Amino acid sequence: MISHMDRRSFLLGAAASLSAAGPEPIIDIHQHTNYSKRPDDVLVTHQRKMGITRTVLLPAGSRYGLAAEATGNDAVVTLARKYPKEYVFFANELPDIPETRPVIERYLKMGALGIGEQKFPVDCDSPAMRLIAGIAQRFRVPVLMHFQHGAYNYGIERFHKMLEKHPKVNFVGHAQTWWANISKGAEQSVMYPKGKVTPGGITDRLLADYPNMFGDLSAGSGFNALERDPEHAREFLTRHQNKLMFGSDCNDWEGEGEKCIGTKQLAQLRRLVTDKKALRKILHDNAARVFKIR
Numbered sequence: 486m487i488s489h490m491d492r493r494s495f496l497l498g499a500a501a502s503l504s505a506a507g508p509e510p511i512i513d514i515h516q517h518t519n520y521s522k523r524p525d526d527v528l529v530t531h532q533r534k535m536g537i538t539r540t541v542l543l544p545a546g547s548r549y550g551l552a553a554e555a556t557g558n559d560a561v562v563t564l565a566r567k568y569p570k571e572y573v574f575f576a577n578e579l580p581d582i583p584e585t586r587p588v589i590e591r592y593l594k595m596g597a598l599g600i601g602e603q604k605f606p607v608d609c610d611s612p613a614m615r616l617i618a619g620i621a622q623r624f625r626v627p628v629l630m631h632f633q634h635g636a637y638n639y640g641i642e643r644f645h646k647m648l649e650k651h652p653k654v655n656f657v658g659h660a661q662t663w664w665a666n667i668s669k670g671a672e673q674s675v676m677y678p679k680g681k682v683t684p685g686g687i688t689d690r691l692l693a694d695y696p697n698m699f700g701d702l703s704a705g706s707g708f709n710a711l712e713r714d715p716e717h718a719r720e721f722l723t724r725h726q727n728k729l730m731f732g733s734d735c736n737d738w739e740g741e742g743e744k745c746i747g748t749k750q751l752a753q754l755r756r757l758v759t760d761k762k763a764l765r766k767i768l769h770d771n772a773a774r775v776f777k778i779r
């Protein structure tokens with residue numbers, strides 16, 4: 486017997502799925518399995534609560550767990566196959582070991598849409614990263630990179646050379662050093678700088694000057710870069726509306742409220758980007774185009 490409430494929610498659900506508009510499509514380009522040991526069923530609930538329609542799972546390599554206990558290629562394939570409408574996945578491996586090419590190519594052939602999160606202790610323009618770019622070019626997929634001064638992908642001031650050497654490869658910048666350099670003259674040892682932004686930082690220039698450079702807004706670093714100077718952020722988001730992508734990178738279990746950086750960032754973007762088309766690009770269209778998400 487169907488109770489009154491069940492029947493009501495069934496009818497509402499049927500009406501929702503029949504509506505032409507459907508839920509606002511949002512792609513979260515930055516999530517991890519077993520993130521800080523969060524169970525993957527909790528991740529699935531978290532993403533639904535946040536209102537995400539498609540999530541990009543970024544696996545760890547065979548070592549380090551992305552410094553967050555994240556699991557690797559097999560784990561993201563398993564989750565994406567369990568929920569094919571909600572999840573897609575990237576391929577990953579350390580960039581400087583004999584297994585780099587065979588492992589990444591195996592998972593690209595299995596349907597990975599990109600390479601990353603590349604978060605390893607190498608120069609951002611090292612032979613290792615050039616190998617990664619070569620694989621990406623051959624498979625026509627993007628590379629997502631975590632830039633963190635003194636820790637991962639060192640030498641952001643030289644990254645323009647990589648963009649010039651690999652003009653057919655789309656790179657997506659992420660993390661502290663990527664976002665600290667939203668401001669000109671950034672002090673490289675400061676991970677979360679505060680205060681007014683001076684336009685023309687390395688990040689701003691790479692996005693403006695290179696068609697193959699994109700920005701991942703996820704995490705405290707992306708949130709801070711916009712929150713520190715909302716006036717600059719409005720202009721920055723408008724100017725780079727074809728280059729920026731929403732990502733959460735949050736490891737909380739709630740999917741709502743103060744602890745959930747993804748939820749806070751969605752609210753921040755909705756507040757700062759008043760043009761509906763521009764907002765749609767940042768929340769969905771740019772990632773769909775660059776990652777070839779159907």
Ligand SMILES: [Zn+2]
Pocket residue numbers: 515517543551602734
């Ligand atoms: Zn991450």
Ligand SMILES: [Zn+2]
Pocket residue numbers: 531733735736737738739740741744745746747748
């Ligand atoms: Zn969250």
